[in-house]
Amino acid sequence: MQGLWLTLVFGLLLPGCANEKFRDQVEQTRTQAVDAAGTSADQPTEKDAAEATASMPADVTESTADGESSPMPKPIFxxxxxxxxxxxxxxxxxxxxxxxxxxxxxxxxxxxxxxxxxxxxxxxxxxxxxxxxxxxxxxxxxxxxxxxxxxxxxxxxxxxxxxxxxxxxxxxxxxxxxxxxxxxxxxxxxxxxxxxxxxxxxxxxxxxxxxxxxxxxxxxxxxxxxxxxxxxxxxxxxxxxxxxxx
Structure with missing residues (x-):
């Protein structure tokens, strides 16, 4: 959503730029801003990770830090x-x-x-x-x-x-x-x-x-x-x- 908003803003600025060098600077700034916004949007935050862990069912096998799966509970009988x-x-x-x-x-x-x-x-x-x-x-x-x-x-x-x-x-x-x-x-x-x-x-x-x-x-x-x-x-x-x- 943030990347889309930046695209719209810079889209309004570019047509009004008569100076070609300034237009290039605006275009470069727009590209960097959109890329940064997209990267941050794709990266899960610590809060997202915590919420995902909390919502994980208790009977699902979890992975440890070294990538190994923890054992499931043994059946009673x-x-x-x-x-x-x-x-x-x-x-x-x-x-x-x-x-x-x-x-x-x-x-x-x-x-x-x-x-x-x-x-x-x-x-x-x-x-x-x-x-x-x-x-x-x-x-x-x-x-x-x-x-x-x-x-x-x-x-x-x-x-x-x-x-x-x-x-x-x-x-x-x-x-x-x-x-x-x-x-x-x-x-x-x-x-x-x-x-x-x-x-x-x-x-x-x-x-x-x-x-x-x-x-x-x-x-x-x-x-x-x-x-x-x-x-x-x-x-x-x-x-x-x-x-x-x-």
């Missing part, structure tokens, strides 16, 4: 065969609509195995489904197993947050019961544990769409607050536990 580093192995089941509580998995057949890195799913919308079962985002259950290397002996407290129902078993004993169809809710339980490896099982089900939540925290002797169980302390279970055997 993954195929176990392709993610051997994920310690939590779960059997995925489809439920009948209007299921009110966790079912008896011994009477059911699992669809497939799903693996997770951590039970840190805060309340969120879930509509993407599972690998190979993309349309399953409501009325499903996961029966998950993993082992944990407890660093020291003493009384440990656990907090289980879920939407809908979930139950925590520790070495086959039910420790925290947060079952039932409900919005995000937390329940806690305590257990005296010896240092070393212990077997964990978390059974979870999702009722009607869309929100899900599943978080497991622990607090050890002398700890002042709950934290997620560190990934370095979690171990993928052996074949017998992963297959659902007690």
């Amino acid at each position: 993954a195929d176990c065969e392709t993610t051997p580093d994920r310690p939590i192995v779960g059997d995925l089941y489809q439920l009948h609509p209007d299921t009110k509580a966790l079912p008896d998995f011994k009477k059911m057949k699992a669809i497939k195995k799903i693996c997770l890195s951590q039970l840190d799913i805060k309340t969120r919308n879930f509509s993407e489904g599972f690998p190979g079962v993309e349309k399953l985002f409501e009325w499903f259950a996961l029966d998950m197993r993993f082992a944990v290397n407890v660093p020291r002996s003493g009384k440990w407290e656990f907090k289980l947050v879920a939407d809908d129902g979930a139950i925590l078993y520790l070495d086959q004993d039910k420790l925290v019961d947060n079952d039932g169809q409900h919005e995000t809710r937390e329940k806690t339980g305590r257990s005296n544990l010896s240092a070393g490896v212990h077997n964990f099982r978390v059974s979870y089900f999702q009722g009607p769409r869309y929100n899900i939540a599943l978080e497991l925290y622990w607090k050890g002797p002398q700890d002042t607050e709950f934290t997620y169980i560190p990934a370095t302390s979690m171990i993928r279970p052996d074949a017998s536990l992963a297959s659902g055997m007690e």
